[in-house]
Amino acid sequence: MLAAPWVCRSCARSLRSVGSPRLLRRASTIAALPPALVERARKIAAEHDKLTTALETDFDQKTAVRAGEISRVATALREFEKASASLAELRSLLESNDTELRELARDDLESTQAQLADLGRKLSVALTPKHPFADMPCLLEIRPGPGGTEGRFFADSLFRMYRSYCENKGYPTRIVKYEVSESDGQKGSEGEVALQEAVLEVQQIGAYGEFRGESGMHRVQRVPATEKSGRTHTSAVAVWVLPSFPESPSTDAESEWDNPESDFYIDVAEVRVETMRARGAGGQHVNKTESAIRLTHMPTGTMVSMQDSRSQHTNRREAWRLLRSRMAQQKREAREELAQKLKSSVLASSQITRGDKIRTYNYQQDRCTEHRSGLDVHNLPNVLDGGEKLGEILESVQGWLTERDIQMILAEEQADAAPKGKKGK
């Protein structure tokens, strides 16, 4: 009789993660850089050398800027090559007949290998282009998916999670929007309320870079407080991460509002402004309290409405800010998509758009699974309190994003190489 023994799901999962091909792949990327990547780095370094010699004889603003941009890669490559040369030397020493020398070489070998891995990672980071909004503060938009009250409660849990994570990290935050549907005093198991939509602004430089991996569908599996027969429900909450820009007029982003090249630029004539009190008489005859503002960007149909404040002035300002952020995000997504199409389609499925399920929070198993990096974290309460476990998850997502960028560069490199090969034939 050939029958596999029954293995519970969590055990099976832990078995799987031991020999995960995903982890192996990542390990190999870090330890030994793919030759195509090193080749690309060499090319860039050669360009850097040429530019610096050109600059010595004849200074040119444009050349200097380009040289400054790629100097990072050149430095990282120099260090990487130095380390790999010393590693090769150590390897040859291991072959030697002198016992003492062999011992010394063995001692050094380990540290050099670690150093090489570190430098390799630095090099690959230097090669990956920096996200244009990475240095910006960000807006976290949280909205429950279909799934009734349970999804809304969980949306509030997520909102609290991000807020307390920022608190723990010391990032200043501001609640831009917090709309609750009050269901007659009904509360979740941890006192959360039924959230309809929330926008949290993280006013920290570089917050967009840190949180951009958070956008997507977050799935929750638990027995809701309202469930009487103890069944586990699955619901989803959508999180969007949008770049935000500081309010003070001195910053670059705001000065770019009027710059048609900028992502934040919106032609004011293309936006329809509606104050939702158009019907009936106005002026002294009536005394309306509605202060809602709705902005519609007509070419794309993007709509933003704000009614949080009693002041129309404040609503208008917030609505414009939100519209600009959304438009900038859309423009970037469109650009990214275009770039994706042009390049290889290998990574198209891992492109972050609004549809993918990215993380699961399972209460019964006290587990949080990050689907992209394949990371399982236990101690769910710590994650939901925004503790260091959430930090671990965010880090793993960062790693995944970097890896993805490296693969994109590789794909680009291959695409570049292909036509050349054809020409050669």
Next chain:
Amino acid sequence: MPRLRPSLFWAARRDISPFAALLLQVCRDLPSTANELRWIREHIASTSSLVPSKLRLWKMCEKRAKGVPLQYVLGTQPFGGLEIKCRPGVLIPRHETEAYTTELAQILLRQTPTRLSILDLCTGTGCIALGLLSLLPPPVHVHGIDISPIAISLANTNLDHNTRLGLLAPQPSSIHFTQADIFSPSLLPSLTPHAWDLLISNPPYISRGAFARETARAVRNYEPRLALVPDRDDETAGLGCASEDVFYARLLQLAGVLTPRRAFFEAAGIEQAVRVINMVKGDARLSGLYPQVEIWRDNPHKEYEVQRFGDHEVPFRGSGGARAVYLCQSDQL
């Protein structure tokens, strides 16, 4: 007013809060009910009182359910970047007033770099005067006048309140409010010394019939009739116009003497605005003084549309219902 379905009340009670069912009587739909309840809650959370907050919430919702305007219940109304206090006996600032005040400040900012002086007649809460003061660069002189002593004291309170909140820069001598009747013959001597840049007014303009038929119940029952309906039969006979237009006749008389560079009057709608323009065109001196005439709509922005009335063309600015008349001396529009 059409009757509301009972299911709507149940929905309010179930989906929002039992208090929402109270507010629904005056708000008439669920989204605005939810908003008003939230604002009341926020107000209670942000102010301290010895009375338990649940009781305060209940009291306020009950008061609002009776039809008292929300601004009187909460005691304030935002106006531009300011917080204007509201009290029974003084007209509540309207969104339309806020919109044209902001737009007018933009025009003044673009065109007059020198020290501005502004005369605000029938100032009420002082919202227009304070709003312009907050939007224009410092050397501004603003004079607000109202017939009601309650309004004058409230306008002064608003000045102090907003200065204390830091919403207005402290400018001791540049703004003052005085109590006076604009129909009184002694008004003019006290005003002449200035070269006024702007004469602005939101006078009472609702006719007696419209007050009975067209005004909202909250307005009719709780806001002062003094600020809404011109009951000036003695002066009406003297000025020879319809009873609801008597303030415009007097304002134009004042404009003819004070010759401000710009004059701006809020009006009830298209018919009244056209009547005011006809008063200007019918007077040789005034039509010479103010060749540029515009009608502003509820949402004033730069879009223009020209309509013909009788033998003259009038440009309309913005979108929505006609809201105000704007007069300007030559080449300064």
